[in-house]
Each structure stands twice: as structure tokens, then as C-alpha cells.
Amino acid sequence: MASWLKRHRRRLSLILAVVAPAAVTAALTAVRDDVENTHVALVLVVVVVGVAALGYRVSGYLAALSAGVWFNLLFTQPYLQLRINDRADVQTFVLLMIVGGAVTELAVWGRRQEAVASREAGYLAGIHAAAAAGAGGPNAGSRQDLIRQVATQLVDTLHLETARYQSGVAGLGDPARLRRDGQVVWNHATWDADHDGLPTGTDIELLVEHGGRLHGRYLLRAAPHRTVSMSERRVALTLADQVGAALG
Template sequence: MAFHLTRDRMAILAAVVAPIAVSAALIPFRTDISSANLALILVVVVVAVAAIGHLFAGAVAALGAALWFDFFLTRPYETFAITKSSDVGTAILLLAVGLVVSQLAARARRLHVLAITDADYLAQIHHTAQVARSSTSPDAVVDQVRDQLVGLLHLNGCRFEYGNLLGRPPRLEPDGRVVKSRMEWDVDRLGLPEEEVELRASAKGHYYGRFMLRPTPGSVPSLEARLVAVTLADQAGAALDTAQSAPSSG
């Protein structure tokens, strides 16, 4: 059975391997380069990992960078002990900076994905926004989004449930990931789960309902398509929020 490395799996592998490999490669220079500069080199590694992966990969790389910086590049060498208080501060700062820049890099990756979305995706978002502005009924926006999701994600069907959210079906998250039984589902390799997938419609922290997506077996919607689907669901949530917030007549 062939093993397929997705981009995110490659990022996790890089997050584990790159910090130790780079730290080990810096051993010959650890007496000639200051600890602060060695830490900056490892920050670059964390940024690179986060840029090709996601936040979790960046966090793993940041933790690994701090640990292997301690082990290989601070005295006493080849132990997880640090005798100089300045090196302790550098290691802590390396971890903190690594976590921050990994979050920024992961966010930049998502924004880049949205930036390269093709014209058809942008047209769908624009069209739904026009419907939301021109329609007095949020149901019209919900219906519009439901129809768009079927084509966008190549679904067998889609329905919308108003109100309270029951059960724990697989969920399409705001970052385009799919989570099933609290574990990330590898959409790029397996496609969407066979059962219905939940896509929540929310606005301002309030849930107004959810789209229940009925996948087509074998269909593998791209990350770009999933992110656009989330954007469309948010537009439906905003329309429902506006309708609820509007003062009643009479």
C-alpha cells in the first residue's frame, strides 16, 4: 500500500527533523557565533516550516528549535541543562518568538491561498454578497449558499438546519480543515467523510444554524474550495444575524 505525503504531513515531518538537523549542523560554529544569532537562525527554520504547513507544524518546530538549541548550542553541551542565565532567556525567547512567527506564517499561508483563488470562486462570493444586500429575506441567502455549496464541493446534496446544533458530525472548520471525532481528517488523501459534514453559519460569535453537506464518494474538494465554502457560510450567518438584529415593524 503506497504511502502518500500530503503537504501538511511533510510540514510535520519537517517540523520534527529540521530543528535538530540545523542545530546539529551549527555545532562547529557554536563557539564562534553568539547564542542570540544561533537562535535567530533557528527562528528562520520555524518560519520556513510554518510557511509550508499550518500552525501546529510551526508550534512543533518552535518547540523543537528551543529544545535542540538548549541541547546542542548552549553549555553544558549535549544536555538539556543551561548554566548561563542569558542562554536561558535566549531559549525562552526563541520558543516565544517561534510560536508567534509560526502563527503569522500560517495565517499568511491562508491569506495567500485566498489570494490565488480563481475568478469563479471570487464571482460566487461576490454574487452571494449581492444577494445578501438586495434581499429582505435571509432564507434567500441561505438557499443561494446551499446551491453554491453543492457545485463548489461536488456534493450529492446539502440541507440547512436552523437553530441549535445537535450531535457531533464531522465538521468543516474555518481554516478549511475537516475534523471527525476530534481528529483531523485528511481530505486531500481521503476526500470528505462518507457521512454528512457540518458547516456552521455564524456571525459575531453566534451560531444561527448549519449546512449539512452530503459528500459525493471519491470527490476531493481542494483547500481553496473549502475556504470559499466557509466564506459563503459566513455570509449566510451574517444575513441571519442582520435579520435577527433588525427591529420588528409594528
């Protein structure tokens, strides 16, 4: 059930954006003569916040629009018409739309920050796991396990198609290179990885070094249409350093 909800989260948020304000406004008509329209608007803001909390901008704005339309139809005179006669109701309607848009932007920002925090926690967990594996001893089996583990983490961190390790070589085949400063160089020019992501259709070389000694390299194949942040590239460099330290 949880996996189904995750897959259909966006679709469900769109349905809620339309249905929830309509249902709540219709239910409130039972006490229409006993409550102020401003109180109704506040209840609808709570509904919009609930939809916007799912983190989708379109759903939040759609919920705000739906709330405004149903407030207009059921709580402003003339009823069931998209027209408002009372000046105070016009102001309430406008404020409902403005607040709905504002809470949507806040919710989207909050969800984006949550995603960033989750990714960073994953990066730290990966680095910790690599460090723990590297500390497992100097035997060849543990080193090979670490090399494979870091290759998997590089794929996840940099959104790659593949990552494979080669021992004791650098520059062979003139690939693009992820440098120590996090920049990507290809064909003797700096690649705009922040905007364009990693180069596709070519290997990207990530050197594995320690104490000035080259041990090998990872050859990375980037997935198309995926941007890679500087922080993600720095995590990749840290992971390669863990392999270098273990091999050294």
C-alpha cells in the same frame, strides 16, 4: 509529484518540524566556538519560519520546540543536557520559543487569508462564467446549459452533495429555504447556518426569480459537518439571480 506533495503536505511539515532544526543545529556545531549563541538562535528562527510558512500550527510549534531543545543540547552549557547554566542563554532560549510561536501564528493567519482570497477569486470567476453563459442568447439550449452550470457552481460554493433545478414551483414539500438576505429558514425558524452549516437530511430551496416573477428553484442537499459562511450564501444567491435574469 506535485499531487503527492499536496496530499502529504501536513505529514511532511511534521517531519520537517522535527528534522530541520536538529539538522541545522548539528551543522552549526562546527562553528560553535566562533559564533554567538544569539546568532545561532536567529538562524533557528529562520528555520522555524520556513516550517511555519507551510501553514500548519502544530508543525510551527513543534519546530519551535525542536529548535529550542537542540539549541539547549548543543549550544548551552552543560552540553547534551537539558539544563542551562548561563542566564543570557536562558533568555535566548525563552526568546527563541516566543518568537517561534509568534511567527507560527503569523504564518497560519497568512495562509488562512490566502485561502480566503483564493475562494473569493473562485466565486467571482463562477459569477463571471454564469453571466457570460446567460449572455449567450435566449435559446433554450443556452438556458439549460446555464442552469446546469450554476447547479455545479452551487455544489462547489455551498459544499453540497447535490443541487437540482425545478421549474415553476416554490414551497412544494415544505423544504428549508435560503432567503434573499442570506438567512436560512426551516420549520418557521431561522437556522444558525454560520455555526451549524446548512440543514442536512432535507432539501433547501433557493428560488430563481427576476423582476418579481418566479421561474423555478434549486433544491440543495447539504453535506454534513460543513459550515457555510454568509459570503458563500450570498454568492449562491447571486448565481441564482444570473439564472433568473437569463430566464426572464
